[in-house]
Amino acid sequence: MSGIWTEQHIPDQHGRVAIVTGANTGLGFETARMLAERGAEVVLAVRDVEKGKQAAGRITGDVSVQALDLTSLDSIRSAAADVRAAHQRIDLLINNAGVMYTPKRTTADGFELQFGTNHLGHFALTGLLLDRLLPVPGSRVVTVSSTGHRIRAAIHLDDLQWERSYSRAAAYGQSKLANLMFTYDLQRRLAPHGTTVAVAAHPGVSDTELTRNTPAVVRAPVSLLAPLLTQKAEMGALPTLRAATDPAVLGGQYYGPGGRGEIRGYPKPVTSSGDSYDQAVQQRLWTVSEELTGVTFPLRADGTASARQLAGHTGGPVQG
Template identity: 75%
Template structure:
């Protein structure tokens, strides 16, 4: 292993099946590309199939496309059923897709868009695919969070859908905090089985399309600061790839860049906010998420 962990450190992935959400651009396609180069059978789970097919052609290797709209629980259920049929064994699920700083919108099921897409959609997808993962020794669920889980973040159980007032930043922070609370509670449940691990990662500040929904003023600031603070998507994908493939990774860990403020750099083990480790908060969010999605986990 090199001192600075890179894509070259990803071990042989032949014989493994990996599902990567949001894999037609940015961090997702970079993650999928490396996994495919290392021999994995990779499924790009994307909302736009045409874009996914173009990404699959560009990626090369054993890559296919699965339609998945995380803002629709019906779409999540359909995609999960098709994935289980096509791949009875799934070794890796990368919950990568996300939306950021969107105007106030709701999903098809009436959830605030960022919480519904970033957390509830992935919560449901994971629960519906887990039966195909539990028999696979060494399988992993990797969920991509963000440094944003620390910014104006909290779980507003009395107003999860931000109906009383809306903050783009606060809603995004809630969804990214939820990603971590979900990962840690999932790992606690998976530990009893011992075959599958739940791990989290974040890309630091990466040059992707994620800021496209931000207000114009924020995009302008981002464009100005980007050369100073951000890193290419290929670097931003490294924490996810390490969480997904490094044999030394343990369930319940969190990986991010090693640079100042975790904004850029090579992936290393990092810590998340104090409230993300709150067991009562993890369990309460889990119960609420089961109720909202109607998905019960087999662990």
Template identity: 80%
Template sequence: MSSWTEQDIPDQSGRVVVVTGANTGLGHETARALAEHGARVVLAVRDVAKGEQAAARLPGDVSVQALDLTSLASVRAAAADLRAAHPRIDLLINNAGVMYTPKQTTADGFELQLGTNHLGHFALTGLLLDRLLPVPGSRVVTVSSNAHRLRAAIHFDDLQWERSYDRAGAYGQSKLANLMFTYELQRRLASHGTTVAVAAHPGLSRTELARNAPTALRLPLTWLSPLFPSAAMGALPTLRAATDPGVVGGQYYGPDGRREVRGHPTLVTSSPDSHDRATQQRLWTVSEELTGVAFPVG
């Protein structure tokens, strides 16, 4: 299918969707499109007041759930609330993220980008998975980035960047981890036959994600941002991964333009490193140990 757009989203009536980081940017546009197509959408956000404001701008059945991915206690509390409110979940979209932050740690002592982008979502997915498994056609969609190719590796010898810190390298590691998590999760889900794991990336888009970039990079991004595709356009790969009936578990969607910077969503290929099965499995084991969350599949 060429030039896939929001108009290609099938009817989502009856589906329960949880979108992390949905009060702004890509997450908000993702939530909007799904709500407009009939889904019951939960905005899982750190700032509940902003989440309520975002929910008020959306049509249909939209609610807000407090979720701070930098705190495993918050992740567990959010998962408990979601489990109590929703006997079934059709779609979990792991969208929230931070980028190029100065050296910081989460409440649990994890490097901020890895802790937010990967470990928080890893824990949330594991705690909610039994709400997805009984639902035919359910999906876990995790948002990665082209940055998974740039100075990116899983640094098991210094996973939390305690010896030295490179904000771009740490971001790349977290986005590579998103893909490795997706591929390993899909392998574990395959025998169940109901839920699939899929990844997507937006290319470039006009969002606030790069606000923590170093000045040398932030200024050019600010000057050039009017030329970037809109957040609604950037959300299309996620939306296709979440709703296209032809999607298969383990796939990766991104823009179809040159270097996957812009364009309509299509099936794309991730780096060879992201497909290293031994590293995927080791990262999974480490992630379970760090978060204390064991998945009901495997």
């Protein structure tokens, strides 16, 4: 295979069921579209059902819409129950939805909005659907992170909800770092089962609605330089699609654009920040996430291969 991985490399997806969160627009829409065009049965899990239906109407293939508000644990539980009733198996769970640089707000359950949506919402959804993935050989959980996981990013276990102070950028960075830590810890827990793998991806700098909350002083110059600094959503979705479908993918890997600075380009395996590989913090974050969401995974924390080994393509992780 060529070193350039494109949409044309997506294998046939007939017979596979894919759940894509935030699939009515941007990266999620493009991810869902390409999977459906390759034959997958795709569920668009979206907060706005009407927009989801409009998106489904623009996709060729077997597509349905599921209401899902990641800012509400009640909605997440309801959506998971609906998906479980409709599907006895799930091949792909793609945790794509997210918010970025929002003003200080909380979810329906009192979580800081970015951490609650980007991490805790997807943590809960994954835990509630995992038993539909575990029996399926080659099934995958793909969680979308960001280069923002390196920017002012740390897991503030003493103030996860930013009650003492608030920074839009730092809160976003924490949520995206949490996405990676969740993926790496999940992979360790999945490894003994030998069927499902956890993989992460990031889109580089893509031209989507995610940046709508970026402060105007930043957004204005970026808009002028957009042709040089960003890529279209269909390119930004390729790392997620490669993580989800490339037969050579290993559990615990992280995919992003292959260009300079991982800003643009075709997808390749990349390495995340040193902080993201801290297993002690990963495990503490996992425990806190179970406590906050009330969702307990049917997995033990006894895997052997480290995420850092997987990023370097060593060790013996399970292939999906």
